[in-house]
Amino acid sequence: MSQTTHGTTAEHEFPKEHYLNAAHGWKSWLLTTDHKRICILYLISVSVFFAIGGMYAGMIRLELVTPEGDLFQPDTYNRVFTMHAVMMIFFFLIPSIPATLGNFFIPLMIGAKDVAFPKLNLASWYMYLMGSSLALFALFKGGVDTGWTFYTPFSTTYSNSYVSTVAVGIFINGFSSIFTGVNFMATIHRMRAPGMTWFRLPLFIWAHYATSLIMVLGTPVLAITILLVGMERLFKFGFFDPALGGDPVLFQHLFWFYSHPAVYIMILPSMGVMSEIIATFTRKPIFGYHFVAFSSMGIAIIGFLVWGHHLFLSSQSVYASLVFSFLTMLVAVPSAVKVFNWGATLYRGSIAYTTPMFYALGFLGLFTIGGLTGVMLGTLGLDIHMHDTYFVVAHFHYIMVGGALFGYLGGLHFYWPKMFGRSARGFFPHLSALLIFVGFNLTFFPQFILGYLGMPRRYHVYPEEFQVLNVMSTAGATVLAIGYALPVFYMIWSLKRGEIAGPNPWGASGLEWQTQSPPILHNFESMPVVTEDPYTYHPPAQEGAGQPAAAHSAS
Amino acid sequence: MLDFPLFPESASTFAPKVDALYFFTLALTAFFTLLIFAAVLFMFVKYRRTEENQVGDPIHGSTLLEIIWSVIPFLIVMLLFFWGAQVFWVGVSIPEDAREYLVTGKQWMWKIQHPEGHREINTLHVPIGEKIKLTMTSEDVIHSFFIPAFRVKQDVLPGRYTQLWFEATKTGEYHLFCTEYCGAEHSQMIGTVTVMEKDEYQDWLAGGIVGSSPVASGEELFQQYACNTCHENSGDTLRGPSLKGIAGNAVTLADGASVNRDENYLRESIVRPSSKMVAGYQNLMPTYQGQITEEGLSHLVAYIKSLGSEADANENSGHGSSDHGESHDDEAADAESTESTEASAE
Numbered sequence: 001m002s003q004t005t006h007g008t009t010a011e012h013e014f015p016k017e018h019y020l021n022a023a024h025g026w027k028s029w030l031l032t033t034d035h036k037r038i039c040i041l042y043l044i045s046v047s048v049f050f051a052i053g054g055m056y057a058g059m060i061r062l063e064l065v066t067p068e069g070d071l072f073q074p075d076t077y078n079r080v081f082t083m084h085a086v087m088m089i090f091f092f093l094i095p096s097i098p099a100t101l102g103n104f105f106i107p108l109m110i111g112a113k114d115v116a117f118p119k120l121n122l123a124s125w126y127m128y129l130m131g132s133s134l135a136l137f138a139l140f141k142g143g144v145d146t147g148w149t150f151y152t153p154f155s156t157t158y159s160n161s162y163v164s165t166v167a168v169g170i171f172i173n174g175f176s177s178i179f180t181g182v183n184f185m186a187t188i189h190r191m192r193a194p195g196m197t198w199f200r201l202p203l204f205i206w207a208h209y210a211t212s213l214i215m216v217l218g219t220p221v222l223a224i225t226i227l228l229v230g231m232e233r234l235f236k237f238g239f240f241d242p243a244l245g246g247d248p249v250l251f252q253h254l255f256w257f258y259s260h261p262a263v264y265i266m267i268l269p270s271m272g273v274m275s276e277i278i279a280t281f282t283r284k285p286i287f288g289y290h291f292v293a294f295s296s297m298g299i300a301i302i303g304f305l306v307w308g309h310h311l312f313l314s315s316q317s318v319y320a321s322l323v324f325s326f327l328t329m330l331v332a333v334p335s336a337v338k339v340f341n342w343g344a345t346l347y348r349g350s351i352a353y354t355t356p357m358f359y360a361l362g363f364l365g366l367f368t369i370g371g372l373t374g375v376m377l378g379t380l381g382l383d384i385h386m387h388d389t390y391f392v393v394a395h396f397h398y399i400m401v402g403g404a405l406f407g408y409l410g411g412l413h414f415y416w417p418k419m420f421g422r423s424a425r426g427f428f429p430h431l432s433a434l435l436i437f438v439g440f441n442l443t444f445f446p447q448f449i450l451g452y453l454g455m456p457r458r459y460h461v462y463p464e465e466f467q468v469l470n471v472m473s474t475a476g477a478t479v480l481a482i483g484y485a486l487p488v489f490y491m492i493w494s495l496k497r498g499e500i501a502g503p504n505p506w507g508a509s510g511l512e513w514q515t516q517s518p519p520i521l522h523n524f525e526s527m528p529v530v531t532e533d534p535y536t537y538h539p540p541a542q543e544g545a546g547q548p549a550a551a552h553s554a555s
Numbered sequence: 556m557l558d559f560p561l562f563p564e565s566a567s568t569f570a571p572k573v574d575a576l577y578f579f580t581l582a583l584t585a586f587f588t589l590l591i592f593a594a595v596l597f598m599f600v601k602y603r604r605t606e607e608n609q610v611g612d613p614i615h616g617s618t619l620l621e622i623i624w625s626v627i628p629f630l631i632v633m634l635l636f637f638w639g640a641q642v643f644w645v646g647v648s649i650p651e652d653a654r655e656y657l658v659t660g661k662q663w664m665w666k667i668q669h670p671e672g673h674r675e676i677n678t679l680h681v682p683i684g685e686k687i688k689l690t691m692t693s694e695d696v697i698h699s700f701f702i703p704a705f706r707v708k709q710d711v712l713p714g715r716y717t718q719l720w721f722e723a724t725k726t727g728e729y730h731l732f733c734t735e736y737c738g739a740e741h742s743q744m745i746g747t748v749t750v751m752e753k754d755e756y757q758d759w760l761a762g763g764i765v766g767s768s769p770v771a772s773g774e775e776l777f778q779q780y781a782c783n784t785c786h787e788n789s790g791d792t793l794r795g796p797s798l799k800g801i802a803g804n805a806v807t808l809a810d811g812a813s814v815n816r817d818e819n820y821l822r823e824s825i826v827r828p829s830s831k832m833v834a835g836y837q838n839l840m841p842t843y844q845g846q847i848t849e850e851g852l853s854h855l856v857a858y859i860k861s862l863g864s865e866a867d868a869n870e871n872s873g874h875g876s877s878d879h880g881e882s883h884d885d886e887a888a889d890a891e892s893t894e895s896t897e898a899s900a901e
Contacts, residue, residue, distance in 0.1 A: 069742070074739045074740055074741075074742070074743070075739045078736075078738070078739060078741070145738070145739070146736075147736045149736075151696075151697060151735070151736070153695070153696055153697075153713060154696040154697065154736070154737060154738060157696075158662070158695060158696050158738060159738070242712075242713045242714025242715070243713075243714070243844070243845070245827065245830075248697055248712060248713065248714075249712070282602070282611045283604075283609070283610040283611045284610070284611030284612065284613065284614065285613060285614070285615050287614060287615070287616050287617075288615075288616035288617070288620075288621050289615065289616065290616075291616070291621050312643075313699065313708055313709055313710045314710050314712075315710060315712055315715065315717050318643075318644075318647050321643070322640055322643075325636055325639060325640065325643075326636055329632035329633065329635065329636045330629075330632075332628060332632050333625055333628050333629050333632070336624065336625075336628040337621065337624060337625055337628075339591065340620075340624040341616075341621075343591060343594055343595055343598075344614075344616075344620065346595060346598040346599065346602060347598060347602070347614065348602060348611060348612040348614060349598070349602045349611035349612075350602065350604045350609040350610055350611045351598070351599055351602045351603050351604055351611075352603075352604045353603065353604075361595060361596075361599065364591060364592075364595055365588065365591065365592050365595070368587060368588050368591050368592075369584065369588050372580075372583070372584040372587060372588065373584060375580070375584075375632060375635060376577075376580045376581075376584065378635075378639075379576060379580060379635045379636070379638070379639030380636075380639040380640050380642065380643030381572065381573055381576050381638070381639040381640070381641070381642025381643045381645075381646065382573060382576050382577060382580065382639060382642075383639075383643075384573065384642075384643065384646050384706065384707065384708050385573050385577075385703070385706040385707075385708065387699075387708055387734070388699060388701075388708075388734040388735060389734065449561055452562070452563065452577065453560055453561075453562070453563045453703065454563050454701070454703025454704075454730060454732065456701065456732045456733070456734040456742075457734075457736075458736045458741060458742070459732075459741070459742035460741070460742040461742045461743065462742065463730060465559060465560055466559075467559070468558070468559035469559060536613070537610040537611065537613070538610070539610050540608035540609075540610070
């Protein structure tokens with residue numbers, strides 16, 4: 001039996017025709033409407049911004065090795081941490097999973113030829129390119145020093161850096177988010193293959209549906225906020241500046257009305273990836289599928305109502321703070337439900353030790369810490385002390401790196417063979433995952449302690465007693481950097497030299513594993529028909545063992 | 556053994572409340588993290604794939620378990636919500652009998668004025684065992700006043716007053732940080748809070764150069780800007796409402812709304828008089844936006860607050876007159892209500 005049921009041992013040949021060689025020349029890439037190629041375009045661009053953002057992170061950690069401000073001028077340091085956040089949040093984390101893995105796999109998973117609006121999909125990438133180019137331009141001109149939160153009146157009246165340029169960049173980039181969101185929603189509603197009912201959708205799709213909802217409803221508020229800031233800067237309309245009769249706290253409300261849900265834009269897709277990875281490497285349905293699906297929607301909806309927990313100390317009404325704290329506590333419940341369900345999925349599973357599964361394991365632990373420390377911050381009495389300290393910095397890195405980035409890296413390793421037809425696995429991917437896990441914890445765990453000690457965030461110089469913990473943090477960042485650098489080498493190497501993957505190298509269920517790797521231009525040879533629930537795995541002894549998936553091709 | 560701290564000094568009556576919450580949530584976080592880590596690692600080993608073709612048991616879920624692990628976290632977070640809210644409530648309930656200091660933040664320093672008039676920059680001297688309240692505003696961007704050892708923090712905004720209170724329990728020197736990013740020298744907008752024994756504090760006060768108290772400075776400004784041509788400070792009504800005993804009392808506005816005349820209302824009524832007109836008065840007062848410094852405004856507000864029903868405007872009231880106004884709130888309220896009726900009757 002050379003071709004095993006879920007086997008990885010079979011010899012495969014690299015397909016002759018696939019989306020990568022369906023057309024040639026730079027025009028075939030820059031004018032492509034193929035969702036898979038747009039994924040590659042996004043993949044390259046977000047990787048560039050991740051590298052830039054990471055470089056800034058390195059500069060921050062270097063400066064903080066010593067309590068004195070001896071590496072940068074204060075003004076330079078402020079630009080460094082601002083650019084780190086702007087690059088990472090707006091140009092890496094927000095588009096990362098949706099625009100790459102989401103773009104590639106939503107049509108494949110639901111059995112569609114492409115997304116609903118292929119041209120809009122390309123337009124989304126160009127919007128991203130324009131927005132990010134403006135941010136890059138601002139970077140080369142000297143950057144921006146307001147913090148990524150752009151709090152008024154500092155950003156409108158006092159800052160002499162490239163605030164407007166970056167703001168316009170973020171404004172334009174917002175449209176790329178909206179385009180992607182609209183596209184995904186339409187695709188998921190209208191393009192599902194016969195038999196692909198809502199409750200047969202992979203949880204990756206549910207997570208992206210919830211994400212798209214936030215992108216479409218939240219991003220316009222950010223755009224409006226930026227417009228108001230622009231009108232105040234240019235025409236002296238008094239929206240936010242108290243000297244003009246405005247209210248600076250209004251800006252914080254508007255900003256967080258988008259930016260808090262934006263956190264869920266970053267984490268929800270990652271949760272979707274987790275469900276796919278865990279189901280595949282336990283060969284089991286996800287425990288409590290409906291609860292996991294609805295918890296994504298629950299997080300997206302309640303997530304819109306918690307922005308005021310960033311404003312507990314802003315002079316916001318005490319009663320508003322009470323309501324926001326209460327609602328913040330509610331978000332913890334669907335998040336906890338997800339973690340418990342993933343954990344329960346491991347029970348009596350057939351667990352494979354693969355790189356994506358190691359990322360999933362890391363995600364479970366780190367997301368738990370990130371989530372629970374979030375509950376601590378949502379606890380009103382504690383937030384008084386912890387607000388705007390390193391505790392907050394550590395908390396959101398546990399969510400954004402431990403959660404969102406682990407999902408992205410896990411997903412990339414998981415889907416790589418499908419995207420490029422060759423596998424990147426073995427020692428180095430394992431080592432990289434381990435280094436990232438260890439390095440990450442060493443970097444950010446000490447920051448929880450620093451935070452409770454009272455070290456404020458965005459500090460260029462700090463009291464001497466905080467040095468030891470800061471040095472630990474920087475040491476961790478060094479390990480983390482090595483962990484991040486490794487994939488650049490082995491993944492590029494795998495494109496030419498990696499083992500040929502075949503259609504289903506992991507023995508996974510799901511339509512995306514039914515077609516060849518890399519897929520053909522139109523994804524499937526013929527329209528797939530879905531007859532089973534997602535994550536259905538048949539024991540090998542049973543009839544039809546050769547068909548592990550939720551679907552049988554009609555041909 | 557460790558030569559670096561893991562836990563901050565705890566030096567106020569509020570700190571143990573926050574710390575209790577911290578240790579409880581920390582234990583909770585550690586418990587759930589370890590539970591999940593242990594369970595996941597155990598299953599990771601126990602259920603590892605032993606044969607290539609193996610599949611997991613097709614377990615689809617359990618509604619009972621879902622209910623259990625929704626309800627338990629819900630109950631826990633509700634406990635945290637109520638406990639946290641209770642601690643927060645203590646933090647934001649500013650005691651009326653506290654010694655009031657004025658704090659003005661600006662890029663990048665803290666200017667502090669004691670009730671007796673002593674001024675400090677980036678240092679704050681307070682007596683132990685006494686309730687202190689800080690009434691704070693900013694001259695430029697948003698700052699935030701943070702004393703880690705006291706577990707207190709409050710944003711300091713331009714164009715309005717915010718307040719913070721504490722009662723120190725341990726003498727010593729503690730960090731004062733700005734925690735709202737405010738520009739280039741944000742991390743240098745720091746200072747030292749010195750908690751002293753009461754008699755030492757009195758000595759310290761005696762040794763310093765005493766300027767005029769906020770109330771006295773406010774009164775000077777009141778004369779300088781000729782506020783008294785329209786605003787009587789004795790209780791009679793001129794073109795504008797009398798200012799006697801109004802601070803902290805509610806008043807009906809021209810649009811029928813009722814507003815509490817707190818520090819923010821008083822400040823706004825000076826810089827933008829037309830924004831909240833008291834019922835029965837004409838919009839005659841010019842705006843003082845940008846004409847009086849932030850500290851001047853704080854002084855004027857302190858002066859108006861000092862005008863209790865028995866306050867004598869001609870007495871150069873230094874130390875003590877600020878509590879004076881507070882203690883006669885009720886009488887002041889009565890006096891005020893008669894004034895409003897008279898005013899509306901005109």
